[in-house]
Amino acid sequence: MSQALEKALSGEELKPPDIEELLELNLWDLGIAAGELTRRLFNGVVTFIPNLILNYTNVCTIACSFCAFYRPPRHPEAYTMSVDYAVKLVTEVDSRFGIRQVLVQGGINPELGIEYYEELFKTLKAKLPHVAIHGLSPIEVDYLARKHRMSYREVLERLKAAGMDTLAGGGGEILVDEVRRIIAPHKISAETWLRVMEIAHGLGIMSNATMMYGHVESKAHWAEHLYRIISLQRRTHGFLSFTAWNFEPGNSELTNKVPYPLTSATLLRVVAVARLVFKGELPNIQSSWLTNGLDTAQLALKFGANDFGGTLYEERVIPATGLSKPVFTRDYVINMIRSLGYKPAERDNWYRVLKLYD
Numbered sequence: 001m002s003q004a005l006e007k008a009l010s011g012e013e014l015k016p017p018d019i020e021e022l023l024e025l026n027l028w029d030l031g032i033a034a035g036e037l038t039r040r041l042f043n044g045v046v047t048f049i050p051n052l053i054l055n056y057t058n059v060c061t062i063a064c065s066f067c068a069f070y071r072p073p074r075h076p077e078a079y080t081m082s083v084d085y086a087v088k089l090v091t092e093v094d095s096r097f098g099i100r101q102v103l104v105q106g107g108i109n110p111e112l113g114i115e116y117y118e119e120l121f122k123t124l125k126a127k128l129p130h131v132a133i134h135g136l137s138p139i140e141v142d143y144l145a146r147k148h149r150m151s152y153r154e155v156l157e158r159l160k161a162a163g164m165d166t167l168a169g170g171g172g173e174i175l176v177d178e179v180r181r182i183i184a185p186h187k188i189s190a191e192t193w194l195r196v197m198e199i200a201h202g203l204g205i206m207s208n209a210t211m212m213y214g215h216v217e218s219k220a221h222w223a224e225h226l227y228r229i230i231s232l233q234r235r236t237h238g239f240l241s242f243t244a245w246n247f248e249p250g251n252s253e254l255t256n257k258v259p260y261p262l263t264s265a266t267l268l269r270v271v272a273v274a275r276l277v278f279k280g281e282l283p284n285i286q287s288s289w290l291t292n293g294l295d296t297a298q299l300a301l302k303f304g305a306n307d308f309g310g311t312l313y314e315e316r317v318i319p320a321t322g323l324s325k326p327v328f329t330r331d332y333v334i335n336m337i338r339s340l341g342y343k344p345a346e347r348d349n350w351y352r353v354l355k356l357y358d
Helices: 003-010 016-023 027-042 083-097 114-127 138-148 152-162 177-183 190-202 219-236 264-278 294-300 330-339
Strands: 045-049 051-054 101-104 132-135 207-213 239-246 307-310 343-347 353-356
Touching (some): 003 016, 003 027, 003 264, 016 264, 027 264, 051 083, 083 114, 101 114, 114 132, 114 138, 114 152, 138 152, 138 190, 177 190, 190 207, 190 219, 219 239, 219 264, 239 264, 264 294, 307 330
Parallel strands (some): 045 307, 101 132, 207 239
16 A cells, blocks of 8 residues: 555555545546545445526636636627526526535626626625525636725625525636636636635635536646635635536637547546545535436445535526536436435535435
């Protein structure tokens, strides 16, 4: 057994070189270790949440090279939903499927100020008080702070007062600036992303952590990314979950440099190592079916993931790459989890189990 794996299984803290060593190990050894650790933590329960992604605008001035969804201002394909239309869309999906969460995800639209988000969140809460708002990301918080000359704390306090329950983990990509300067040179630094998260956690706004791999980064960058996340988690205990996904070449600018995606085995490796690094300190790891497909997402549940994520009704970002996106209903997800020999459990926005389908 490798020294890094021994340290992971004995509960020792792992440094970036240890994490990098884990990333080089045999995939099946990683899967066995991560799978056993997950079974001890969750006893075969796999959670999910019925939710919707509200892509309220595709206008963005950040122009990330990996994104096929965004459009510059005044582009003929650009759109921005009115608050009334957005709320109507969420209400219709809730009446049809019954949802517990709306993920509010768009772009840096210079025509939108904090008042738009406040009105949107307040209206959603008034209309659908049972639906949690998992909204925006450190990228939007930074933009609103600069636009309105406010501190990050002031922006977050206003969004929380308007009804935002938790902060999404978008914009994390790889938390190493030499990578970020290549794939998203206009996006905030890794340190800024982490600082916004730390301030949010201090205000009682929990969030999730993310990782987008498979472009211009190395395994050493993966190790640094995972280490920075768990280091912040040990200080704040504010991350609810971790989600990793593969860069999907398609209609984005980055496709010219990275024409092919990494294999599904890469997701299994990242998930397994994340479990060994995070253990129970950051307990919830999503299997990420959206970009990696259902088969890989199912396998990820054997390699350390314990959460299937959401139903993701209305998601528009992935279809913009040219990939088709299936629609999974509550019943489909329950039956899929059960067919793998796990116990499906419907959760809320804070990963609390609401109903166990045993």
